[in-house]
Amino acid sequence: MNYKFIKSSEKRKILAGLEEQYGITDLPYLLIETGKKRLRAFSGSLSKEEISDLAQLTNIELIGMYLISRKDNDLRLNFDAISLLRNQITKNIVGINKDQFELWIRGHDLEIETQRGIVIISFENELVGIGKSNAEKIFNYLPKERRIKTALPADSQFRTNKTHEDL
Amino acid sequence: MTKNPRYQMKPLFEQRMQTLLPEKKDFDNFSKIIHQGPENFIRCNTIKISPEKLLEKLESKWQVKQPFPKFPEILLVTSDLKPGELGNALEHLLGYYYIQEISSMMSVLALDPQPDEFVLDICASPGSKTTQAAAKMQNKGTIIANDLKLDRIKILSTNLERCGVTNTITTRNDAISLCSSLKKSNFRKFDRILLDAPCSGEGTLRSSPKTLLMWNQKVIKKLSRQQKKFIAFAFKCLKEGGTLVYSTCTHAPEENEEVVSFALENFPVKIETLSLPLKCREGISQWKEKKFHKDVEKTCRIYPQDNNSEGFFVSKFKLVEEIA
Structure with a gap:
């Protein structure tokens, strides 16, 4: 699995985009980018280093949950992310x-x-x-x-x- | 309900079940109930909704009971349902509940994972127990959900996403190589491990009657060997004082007490007494010529005729001393 941890500066931009589009202001997850500009949310207790170590030792298929895809200028919420974040969604x-x-x-x-x-x-x-x-x-x-x-x-x-x- | 002649018990299976259930009435009850469809149990996904709110929504269309006050997330739909009705309901699509047979919920109730713990689900697909564990852990801690094949991983991931599980890392490995490489590299050891082992499925006759056709004693022996390997490697990545739950959905003693007895005789573990909301029968102490470790009586045999459920087997170990 190819993955990249999203840095906090980038996460702030994403959150700003989510607030503008949907009204979402809180994303208490580690964000991980995988193929096709998909962002996944991980709430687990393993650190980035531990996840990287684990990836060396085992065949990781997925980390956390598919949350958003980035397409053009849109942040498109995954269907399941909508029900997870439904209490925060107020726009559009x-x-x-x-x-x-x-x-x-x-x-x-x-x-x-x-x-x-x-x-x-x-x-x-x-x-x-x-x-x-x-x-x-x-x-x-x-x-x-x-x-x-x-x-x-x-x-x-x-x-x-x-x-x-x-x- | 009329019996389908294609799905009668094979003579050897019948003989084995008669040995396990020597009282005629008990065996007759077993023989009768396996030809009836299972009850419609669902489990509220507390990651997304509380049992009270879900109950309120579901009661507008079905009759729903909460049969276990200590476990309000377990719901029983008693209305007559059309085929697929539970799976097609909006609340299911939104991940508010998981359709799960009551006996299969027992593994995670026995495991009792806590928020912030590090948990391994070795044979995780389709995800009923992983999602149940994630809900118990309030999406905190970390679960490593492993399975062997890509098609099974896909089903697992669909269910994890539907239920909004975010604390899980899904891996695709052979169970033995997974535990072995984690052990070799001194990776963090697990607080709890669930080994819901691949089994012959004798307990699932009510929902999968075709199991009767496919039943084969050779397969049981092969599975028993595999299960012993799995449990042996699983103990190696469990921390001292950690908990391992071994469960199957079969009645075959070779896959149940024999595996538990093997573990008790070869590893620094003790077996724990279980307190589950279903009627449990003690594990058997002997099968054919084989005598098992005396503590196998602390395991739990769940029979369909006792609980109007599917059949199941659960055991819970504590690792007394870390395995070097």
């Missing part, structure tokens, strides 16, 4: 209704007019994912393996005979 939240939620959780994009950029989707006081808006539509970034595979509920206004891809 878009609320959806039940019908929209049923589409969202199955991986569909949502026809919602909102500000451009990365948005957090909220449904009934739960943060249920992240998407990117082009002002007219929110593109769904819910990981495929976390989408619900069942058909839309019988009472959904979006239920048709079309396949998911047609919608």
Whole structure:
């Protein structure tokens, strides 16, 4: 595993970006950058030196949890990081209704007019994912393996005979 | 419930279980319950939500009980569920709970890991016990979660991420080479080690009835040899006074008491009495011609007919003197 510990000066910049985008002000983790500009969060008690020693002795696959990916100027929170940090997220939240939620959780994009950029989707006081808006539509970034595979509920206004891809 | 004839016990397995359960009624109860699906236990992931808040959310759609007041994180869904309903619920997708059979929760309850401790989970995938340990440790300390194969590591990592586990380093190594290289390099020794060993799975018949078809005595002997090697190497990276929990999901004495007896006879360890919220039967003192160390009676055999659970085996060791 290729990894790099994020220095405190860089962490401060990241935190400033997270505050601007999401309102997150506290990140009590050791941040580690792995491939594809992914940042992982480690809350464990091993020091950086001990982690490096361990990497010499064993085959480390992952350290901590995937938290953020850096893409262009965006800091994109991982789906699971959203629920971990949900108490701190206060900005760029878009609320959806039940019908929209049923589409969202199955991986569909949502026809919602909102500000451009990365948005957090909220449904009934739960943060249920992240998407990117082009002002007219929110593109769904819910990981495929976390989408619900069942058909839309019988009472959904979006239920048709079309396949998911047609919608 | 009608029995599926393809999944009947093989004669040798039946004979072995009759030896373990000599009372006819007891064996009949065992034979009956293994053909019934398991109960729907879930474990609240206290890293993300409290049991009270989760209960409040789940009670709007299901009937949910908290059967063990001392362990409020253990929940039982008693409503009739559609296939996949537990796994497709929003609360599951958000990592608020882990679908875990009650008997499999016993290993970590026995291990009792504490925040700030250094813990090794040697055969960690799919992660039910690692996530349970991380929650007990409040995402503090460090867990090394190891498994052998990449596909198993992927499942493990998905579950760790879903549950918001941040105190874990996931490694892909053969258990023996992992312990051996940590020992050789004098790396920090572990406070607690969980060895939930690969086993023949006789205890999982209710959720995996196909185990009955695949059951094979040769495999048990092979696994027993492997388990002894694993436990021998695991003790080498445990600190003095440290705890090792050895567990399996099988009833086979070769994989349970025989391994425990081997450990007691060859290493400076003592076995600890367990206090678990399920009915435990003492470990057996003899199997065929083999007599085991007298302390194996302190191990815990969990039978499905005693607890309406799957079958399981748990033992807990304390290392009296560090192994040089």
